[in-house]
Amino acid sequence: MxxxxxxxxxxxxxxxxxxxxxxxxxxxxxxxxxxxxxxxxxxxxxxxxxxxxxxxxxxxxxxxxxxxxxxxxxxxxxxxxxxxxxxxxxxxxxxxxxxxxxxxxVEGPADTLTLFGFGSMLSLPAVLVGLYLRGLDEGRREAVAEARRAQRLELAHDLHDFVAHDVSGMVAQAQAGAYLAGIDPAGAAEMFQRIEQAGQRALASLDRTVQLLRSEEQGDRGPQPGLAELAEVAERFTATGGVNVRLELPEEPVPREVEGTVHRIVVESLTNVRRHAPAARAVEIRACRSGGRLELTVTNDGRAPGPAGRPRRGGGSGLPGLAARVEALGGSLEAGPYEREAWRVTAVLPLEEAGTGPA
Known part of the structure; x- marks a missing residue:
């Protein structure tokens, strides 16, 4: 060699x-x-x-x-x-x-320029390709980071919507259980069992949410709750005592993002009824399709405090956050007094814009 x-x-x-x-x-x-x-x-x-x-x-x-x-x-x-x-x-x-x-x-400037041109002809495309790929990677990382931030914000809303609902029910049942303890011990024992079940649900929701918030990788949240789960929510709310929930839902399918938003609005509205309308005895939840829109109303017969025409802001970030979510879907959400002592939450959500056509 x-x-x-x-x-x-x-x-x-x-x-x-x-x-x-x-x-x-x-x-x-x-x-x-x-x-x-x-x-x-x-x-x-x-x-x-x-x-x-x-x-x-x-x-x-x-x-x-x-x-x-x-x-x-x-x-x-x-x-x-x-x-x-x-x-x-x-x-x-x-x-x-x-x-x-x-x-x-290499003799003279001409040969030097030849070497420079040869190197530039081969090196410049490699440099541009490397910078282009790095730009794609950075854009992908930024998109993933933004998606994770959005997911964490959504999880924070979930923590408020679902855990607050269970906790408010526990408080109401605990108050009723303290009253029943002296006159109906058996009823009080059953009430405390419901409090235990609600507490376990709240703890499970907290564990899942905190685990996902702490995770550096994007977690699998599984299917989001929709219209099908509202029947169970209504039954559980009625079972806590004092308020009868009437539920009317559309038979036709609606987009998944609309389902999830409707579920959140209903849960938040029921939570606010428990917190701010202790005199309420009936809640009517009605969702129906009207043209290319889904109209949702949640009405209770015990008025909650708050300014008319806009989501009440004194009690937390639930309805204001949902109003922003509804507006992002191209809809509108309002909350205010309705017919004497009633209180109504109204949401209008577009269906075609959300990515659905005829079923």
């Missing part, structure tokens, strides 16, 4: 160990090492004698070497950023530009 063959394979021999070391030292360090090795080979060729154009082995190995250097530039620019990455890219691109000088002497 001649010295020419040995020199032409130096960089290729270094590729496997450099690839193994990439995980420890980073792609930029590997690119700089390969580029420096290529420059050293070029200088050695200058000192030992230029290659002849008819040496096929040297030419073939050199082309593979160029491909390796350009690929390492793409990988390093995609994986890293900063001065170290820039230095690595300059080193590798410089090695690419110097590669033709292994076959001919």
């Amino acid at each position: 001649t010295m020419t063959q040995i020199l032409s394979g130096v960089v290729l021999v270094l590729v496997p160990p450099a690839w193994v070391a990439r995980g420890r030292y980073g792609a930029a360090a590997v690119t700089m090492a390969l580029g420096a090795a290529s420059v050293v080979v070029t200088v050695a060729v200058w000192l030992l004698g230029r290659w002849a154009e008819g040496q096929r082995w040297a030419g073939l190995a050199g082309l593979v070497e160029l491909a390796v250097l350009l690929l390492s530039v793409v990988v390093s620019l995609r994986a890293e950023d900063g001065p170290r990455c820039a230095a690595a890219a300059w080193t590798a691109c410089g090695a690419v530009a110097l590669w033709p000088s292994r076959f001919a002497f």
Whole structure:
């Protein structure tokens, strides 16, 4: 094996160990090492004698070497950023530009410009591809981070909507149980069992929500509650005592995001009835399709305090947060007094805009 063959394979021999070391030292360090090795080979060729154009082995190995250097530039620019990455890219691109000088002497400005043009022609596309891929990766990471933030905000709303509903029911049952303890011990015992069940549901919701909020990876939340689950919500609310819930739902299917929003509005409305309308004895929940819209009304016969025409803001972030969610879907939500001592929550949600057509 001649010295020419040995020199032409130096960089290729270094590729496997450099690839193994990439995980420890980073792609930029590997690119700089390969580029420096290529420059050293070029200088050695200058000192030992230029290659002849008819040496096929040297030419073939050199082309593979160029491909390796350009690929390492793409990988390093995609994986890293900063001065170290820039230095690595300059080193590798410089090695690419110097590669033709292994076959001919550089004499005068014309040859220098030829080397510069050769290096630019090969290096510039590699640099642009690496920067483009890094931009795609950064955009993807930002999109994932934004999705996680939105998910955490949604989970915070879930924590308010569902846990507050169970806790408010526990408070009402505890008050009733304290009253029944002296006159109906059996009824009081049953009431305390319901309080225990509601507490277990609230704790389970808290555990799931906090676990997902703490997780760095996007969790699988499973299917979101919709219209089908409202019957159970109404039965459970009625079973806590004192308020009879009448439920009317559409038979035709509606978009899933509309179902989830309707479920949240109903749960929040029932929670507010428990908190702010202790005199209420009946709640009517009515959801019906009207043209391309779904109209939802939740009416109780015991007025809750709050300004008319807008969601009440004194008791928490439930209805204001739901109003923003409804507006994001292209609908509207209002809450206010209705017919003497009643209170009504009204939501209008578009169906076609939400991504549904005829069932």
